[in-house]
Amino acid sequence: MFSLENRVAVVTGAASGVGLAIVRRFIAAGAQVAMFDRSDASTIAEQIGGTFHLVDVADDASVGAACDAVAELHGRIDVMVNNAGVFNTATIESSSDDDWTRQYRINTLGPLHGIKHAAQHMPAGGSIINTSSVAALMGFPGYGGYSATKSGVVALTKVAALEYGSRGIRVNCICPGSVETPMLASQGNAADEIGLVTVASATGRIVTPEEVAALVHFLASNECGSITGAVIPIEGGLTSGFTPALAEAAIVSSQRIE
Template sequence: MGKLDGRVVIVTGAARGQGEQEARLFRQEGAEVVVTDVLDEPGEALAKELGALYLHLDVGTEDGWRDAVAAVKAAHGRVDGLVNNAGVLRFNALVDTPLDEFMEVVRVNQVGCFLGMKAVAPELADGGTIVNTASYTALTGMAAVGTYAATKHAVLGLTRVAALELAGRGIRVNAICPGAVDTAMSNPARLDPDADPEETGRALDALYRRLVPLGRIGRPEEVARLALFLTSEDSSYITGQPFVIDGGWLAGVGVL
């Protein structure tokens, strides 16, 4: 028996990274996973491997969400869960951030999360689940990623509001707040066919050994297990909460 047997769950940004691992784990646990992304080639390949449905979805468009929900209902008859995972990261000082760059990040991270909940929540079966990907930076500041941090603070606020508004239908809405995780977002070598991402990952571990109490960067599989917990009945009395998964980074700074 899988923890998600028979449930239909949409995962955005699922072609790689955290979304890919969430899709793999959810399928392993019995879910009918809907893989969505704008990266069609890897997304379609993953869906084929998993025996899942793939949909092209630009999360920042209302029409895209409407069409995606209609396609999921046509294929599976219903929707039971949503994981709003899609996101982008840009590095820049606040005073050097062009408005176009700011709005690009807002469109994907914040508007995408809002539109996903707006489109999917009315179609969710009572007792359904929504998991929004926020960030360590939803709960603290970090220099050079101000736009990203702002959108992730917003995602956390949207999560709490949605949890209150949907509780009457037994729909639970929670947020996961990862610290640094070894995906293409923090380890661009994973996108370079000539690079060794494992070697780069070891270098990142060395960097985070000085920053993170557990002494390493996180793995996307670890984040996927938290998303599974919040999508399954294991978390049946939890809603409106942020769940930090950061190796202890947010706990504070060691001086010795």
């Protein structure tokens, strides 16, 4: 079930975290996987049976050339996972155009480049999955640039689903909450974010990369042929409302203010 046998897949941001977990899962499911990243992952690609391509997703030509190379080797691209992303925090007052532009080029233009170039080699039955974030669904103070660029991914997904639907290509996006990856570990506010998730999510814990990979695997398979244009949270219920622990903390805090 959910076999990816004979499917040709591309994963961006494949050298680390969520992307690497997706690559491992796709290979286990029988796919031939091309790993795109701006960090060298040729050794790991060789070890696990993928191929590595040095790609900057912010660069249209770089993504185009790598997609052409994959198509030349395998004849087509069946699955495109636009997963590469970067994160930075800054309040609106301290935000700079340079930082927003950098995040926009990677987080929003990156998926645009991936969709555009992979779709040129994609037959009917193809599946495109974009990695957005829970930060596109709810606001977090200091996450303005990241939220805005990930919200763009949600909008792009819906438009792409409509534009490519008649060719039999599905386009979906996932919105993970905090995931246990090097990105999260490198955040200056990682401990605060994990603490918040522990109290504010229904599951009381952060998400694992393997759980995200399982969702992407499902979306990549032919068994969900009627799912397109979907925006799927994978955040342990963080967006569902107030947990009892959060409500209690808020009440205790408000009593202190009184």
